[in-house]
Amino acid sequence: MLKDTLQWRQTFDIESLIQQDLKNDLDLEKVVFNHGVDKQGHPVCYNVYGEFENKELYEKWFSDGEKRLRFLRWRIQFLEKSIRMLDFGPGGVNTVFQINDLKNSPGLAKRELRVATRQALQILQDNYPEFVEKQVFINAPWWYLAFYTMISPFMTQRTKSKFVFASTAKTPETLFKYVNPEHVPVQYGGFSVDYCNCNPEFTINDPASVITIKPATKQTVEIIVNEKCLLVWELRVLGWEVSYSAEFVPSNESHYTIIIQKARKMSPADEPVISHSFKISELGKILLNVDNPTSKKKTLLYRFKVCPLAE
Template identity: 60%
Template sequence: MAEEVPKTSTTPEEVVVSDVAPADEKPDTTTDVVVPVEKDAQQEQETSPEKEKENVPETAETESEVVSKPSGDDNVPESGSFKEESTIVSDLPETEKKALQELKQLIQEALNNHELSEVPTTNPPKDEKPEHKEEQKPVEEEKKEHAADVAEETEKEAAEVTVTETEVVEEKVAVSASADEDGAKTVEAIEESVVSVTVTVSEEPKVEAVSLSASPEEVCIWGVPLLADDRSDVILLKFLRARDFKVKEALAMIKSTIRWRKEFKMEELLEEDLGGDGLEKAVYMHGFDKEGHPVCYNIYGEFQNKELYKKSFSDEEKRYRFLRWRIQFLEKSIRKLDFNPGGICTIVQVNDLRNSPGPSKWELRQATKQALQLLQDNYPEFVAKQVFINVPWWYLAVNRMISPFLTQRTKSKFVFAGPSKSAETLLRYIAAEQLPVKYGGLSKDGEFGISDAVTEITVRSAAKHTVEFPVTENSLLSWELRVIGWDVSYGAEFVPTSEGSYTVIIQKARKVASSEEPVLCNNYKIGEPGKVVLTIDNQSSKKKKLLYRLKVKPSSD
């Protein structure tokens, strides 16, 4: 009978890291590592004076003041407890529904008035225009007053002429002469009145025509038209949550984001060929977590490469190009998200701090902070979780100092792990078939793919564990396995079902060191019924995590 191999539970837990650098290791308290903090945290610090130090990107300045001695039993702060809110409107509390409706009304008004994408004019023209109007205003009023006076005088004169003609018939000649003069004035005044009326009548339809032809503007963010369908609600909820459902502040953030995108020429940027120049090794997307979020890996150690560093940050022009490349990368990743209600519209960020550049990399620090500020201001609520791996001990000390100034919402998205716990931590959130080999998974180019599920087993200390693969027909059996950290013995053999057959040693038992190839691949051609038995002998004092998967292909030979 084949052993039933259970898959270990992968429910997310709070991560506590006990592996830190030795006490005799000298701390580099000025090393700069930028910790991304979402805009919702920044907003809460603005509304609470006691949280002014919440802006995590300024860690370089904070770290320089740290005086902390490492301790062997230091633990990472509790983290990873954040649970994403629903993006389905019917699931929202009434207060949030009301805020969403109010924001939608304000957005509709702004669209009708073409306010969202309009760019504010510069100050000098504004200062000049009022002065010009003040000079012209008295002249215009004087003309209007003069016209009114002429019309009034004309009416009086006309009345006088009528009365004179009725009562004094004898003075026809005088009246006639007077009538001629007054008639001329009257005609002139009437002409002015007619002209004035004509202008007024002809201008009113023009105003109406303009107002009728001015339809609401169409504005898109991340490829989603505002107020066009349900996806727009998901977008608006991001801004509302970033501003704690304060509608006016959320609207101001939306307007600011739209204007920035227009100034940054976002649609043109998406089509621009910026090239990677090696940056694809420092930032890349790979696989999904267990909840379906795409995963972005940020490898800080790649910037130790002098050639890559020079190409990316050696002068202002190259730093600006890096910034545009980073924004373009993010935009393309966001366009692949599902903004339908209930869809996956956030990303998991994995930040590898191994060999993170030190304080000498001033240009990198400036470029990273600039990029981070843009992300905070214009990309709210796009992070599902921030996982920091290969975290040095000094970083944990800094985090303990900063932690009291962070909001609970922000802290709940953070997960920290030291070097020896990084793989185990990542496997809590990302399945082994989705996790790259370098980070403890089995995802790599080869015979197996992400559709081939991986079984995870915990091998207790000072214990031996066997895994059996029964085979009933001629076939080719292939498998790959790894033990995180190895330092265990591994062997494989084929045991035939027939009593008269002999056991075949596939892999003689040997101890696999931690420095060896992380993943072992084997295959065996089977010509009779039997089973393949894998043996893991863990004689260390620590429990180990075993990962394996297999494929069986029929064989005609």
């Protein structure tokens, strides 16, 4: 197998491929991209198959054999560059965490994509074994789960142990088992936003907390403040359909509570992440209140940062 791989790398001219500039193919940046790391430090690679529902994009990459080969070379180049960023020293991170988004995926219906996918899988199996830590399939439709159930008896236990499937409703919950919410893109239920200065106070390195809110209950997040500062926080509830309010309660009981945000009914149509800040001039605590009147449990994500006041 090693001999065959070395021969393939020479025939495919991997070293020359690595040097090629494919930056003009920016439409593929939404199809395959690296974003953050999992809880064990493995780089996370997203494969978004629904992008191929775009007819123009599909024709550009799969309408004939030459275009499919071009796509294949781009995908191998992306993989090679990702692998060369891994650490193969003792104790190093030497595998990639793969997330496959099947939302609006063309599936098995489009022959050209099916052929290209089969070619890519064959190359990966033959020449890049054991480079994947986990394969997580999110937004998985029922037919995909049925297909996997049918073929799983033919897989080894080791291979099956790497596969995880999640329906659309279970996607954020499943991702948070393996990837912290600050590393999960906003479109998948997390806090991480690419190319956005909407809240520059936070980065992918600022940790977030996750709380499950039971049906028909109220959850209060208490943030104790022991200094004069500007407190900045982010908050989101997956699916919303809850009421949200915020207030500052001074430690001095003779002082009044300050309402920062009146109780507001949040709907799924609202912006996914709420950002707030409050200038604190005395000791006390911030209370973030989320009232879940629904019969479903809700997932609350939040994080905050204490910023010193300017002199």
